[in-house]
Amino acid sequence: MNKKIIIIIIVFAILNFNKVKLSLLKYEDTSKEITNDLFLSDNLIDKINKHKSLRDFKIVSSKPVKPIELPDKNPDNLNLSVSKKGEVIGNYLSPLEIFPKIYTKIDGILTFRGDNLRNSINLSVSNIKDKKLNIRWSNKTSNSTWGGGSGWTGQACVIKWPDEIKKLMNIKGIFKNETTFTEVIYGSLDGKIYFYDLETGEKSRPSIDIKNPIKGSVALDPRGYPLLYVGQGIPEKGKFGYRIFNLINQKLLYFINGRDPLAYRGWGAFDGSPLINRKTDSMLIGGENGIFYNVKLNTDFKPLDKTISIKPEILKLRYKIDNNNYQGIENSIATYKNLCYFADNGGAIICLDLITMKPKWVWYGKTADDTNASITLEVINDTPYLYTGTEQDKQGKNGFTYIRKINGLNGNILWERKFKCLNRVVKDKITNKIKSSNGGLYATNIIGSKDISNLVIFTLAGYNHPYKGIMLAIDKSSGKTKWKWEMPYYSWSSPIAFYDTKDKSYIIQCDFHGNVTLLEGMSGKVLDKINLGNNIESSPIIYEDKIIVGVRGNRIYCLDIK
Incomplete structure (x- = not known):
């Protein structure tokens, strides 16, 4: 034959x-x-x-994705080791650990800022006409020591489940048969994860209670698998670490203990949102204990049996930089192909090769400071460019916030700007002691597209006044300010851009006074504003002209863009 x-x-x-x-x-x-x-x-x-x-x-036809090959650069001031099951690995090699060009083919927003570049948060073209914002629905959460609603970074996920998967899960029957059903999944400061129907706000299934405040952003699996990934920000009652849940029955599948004896730092929080490589079945996340986790999930999904299981194998990268005593990865890591980027609480920025788990470059300059906002990447001709910035933390009262653009292949700074940002004096919610709350950059930036493709947009807290802020539209090439909006209230919430059918840009910015403001992207002109009554630290998402965002006042909102 x-x-x-x-x-x-x-x-x-x-x-x-x-x-x-x-x-x-x-x-x-x-x-x-x-x-x-x-x-x-x-x-x-x-x-x-x-x-x-x-x-x-x-x-x-499938052309293999070529990794980016760069020489290893292990600076003298960097001490780094990779371990598995408690044993240090001398030489690690995983040739296939390359992120695909498309993070997911599932309809939805499944991780913080949408993808591995952390710059793809809005998926749909807007039908905006009246340039108005209206409340569609809101739901109340319960309370914890840290309150309810959502905190920083507190972004929701939204997903239109494939029919085959939707029917496996414990979603209410009324939604299983709706072809347009879209689910909102939100982690709350009350320690619970809530599930809502996007259209009506009705609960689509029971909440999951981890008994510890969730500050960060939950994530879903980019393969469409019924898996939920969630960290926590504060230890209150339950175990302190990272969790992976089975969304068929909402049972806990795996727990990573954040209080790891291997870590240089004892703080076990996970505020960052992970990335899952759908091609290699692996999860990447940074911990506030200073450990970078590369987790082979070994997922076994059997849809016909309605079962899913994982058997994680964990690689832990531990590092220490001379004169940097602030280990802790609080931002969500970004990747391009085999290169991974993250910053720490001391302000160091590391470029890591996922194939070898070795550094390609490390930046720790004189203007380094605590970096909580996530690095965003823009790829031009196979070169990733980083946009990042700092808080005003380790420099004392007279310090500055720095924002910068970096070449992702060599760590060279292409431009850097500094701004005077002031700290606030606040009372600690647990100890009642007076402490300083840092000014500067908490919000992850917007890499502009369409009619603002020449701009990157940053939002800074405490600009010239502890309770005020500023939004800056910066030219990507020169680093010069194209327009600015001096905000009456500061913001930790990340701005988000969206675009209409004619490629005209709009921006949504939330603030600590509870305002959700609609701006014109080209000019920064304020078009509309709606107040939700409480501090908004969390970052919104936009899906089909609906804004999902939580407030510190025990509520989660859905707004319509008109």
């Missing part, structure tokens, strides 16, 4: 009889394209695609 016919028969059998594979393909790849992992010739691919029995599927 002709070899080509045999191969066609084999492919046909795989597609028609491996039911689990078919099920996974349907929701992991909504275009029903199958990557040519068998290295078939283009001519044979064309014949298979024309076969009438395979009309619902299409095989596409």
Whole structure:
């Protein structure tokens, strides 16, 4: 029998009889394209695609993603080690640990700022006409020592579950049969994770209670698997660390203890939102204990049996930089291909090769300071450019906030700006002691697109006054200010851009006074404002002209963009 016919028969059998594979393909790849992992010739691919029995599927040519190859640079002032099961690994190599160009093919916003570049937070084109904001619904949360609602960074996830997955989970029956059902998942300072129908605000399933305040942003699996990833910000009652939940039955699958004896720092919080590589079944996250985690999940998902399990294998990267005693990764890591970027509480920025787990460069300059806002990446001609900035923390009363653009291949600073930002005096919620609350950059920036493709937009807290702020539209190339909006109230909440059918840009900015402000992207002109009554620290998301955001006052809101 002709070899080509045999191969066609084999492919046909795989597609028609491996039911689990078919099920996974349907929701992991909504275009029903199958990557040519068998290295078939283009001519044979064309014949298979024309076969009438395979009309619902299409095989596409697959060119392997090439990693970025850079020389290792381990500075003399950096002490770094990688360990697995308590043993230090001398040489680590994982050639396939490269992030795909597209983070997810699932409809939704599944991690902080949308993807591995941390700059893809808005997916849909807006039909904005009246340039007005209205409250669609709101839901009350319970309380903890730290209050309720949501805190910093507190971004929600939103997902339109594939039908095959939706029917497996404990979602209310009324929503399982709705083809348009979209679920909002939100972690709260009350220690619970809430599940809502985007359209109505009705609870779509019971909440999950981890019994510890959740400050950071939850994440969902980019493969569409029923997995929920959630950290916590404060130890109150439950264990202190990171959790992965089974969303078929909402049971805990795995727990990473943040109080790790390996860590140089004892604080076990996880405020960052992870990245999951859908090609390699791995999770990346930084801990405030100063450890970078590279977790092989070993996911076993059996849709027909309605089961999912994981058996994580954890690589832990521990590091120490001379004269930097502030270990702690509070931001959400960013990646491009095999390069991973994160900053720490001392202001050091590290570029890590995920294939070797070795540093490609480390920046720790004179203007370094606590960096909590996530690094964002813009890729031009295979070169990632970093946009980042600092708080005003370690410099004393007369310090500055610095924002900068960095070449992601070598760590060279392309431009840097400094701004006077002041700290506030506040009372600690637990100890009642007076302490300083830092000014500067908490909000993750916007990398502009469409009509603001030349701009990067930063929001700073405490600009020239402890309770005020400023939004700055900075030219990407020169670093010069194109426009600014001096805000009457400071903000930790990340701004978000969206675009209409004519590529005109708009910006949403929330603040500590409870305002949600709509601005014109090109000019910074204020178009509308609505007040939600309480401090908004969390970062909003926009999905189908709906804004989801929580406030410190025990509420989660959905707003309509009109």
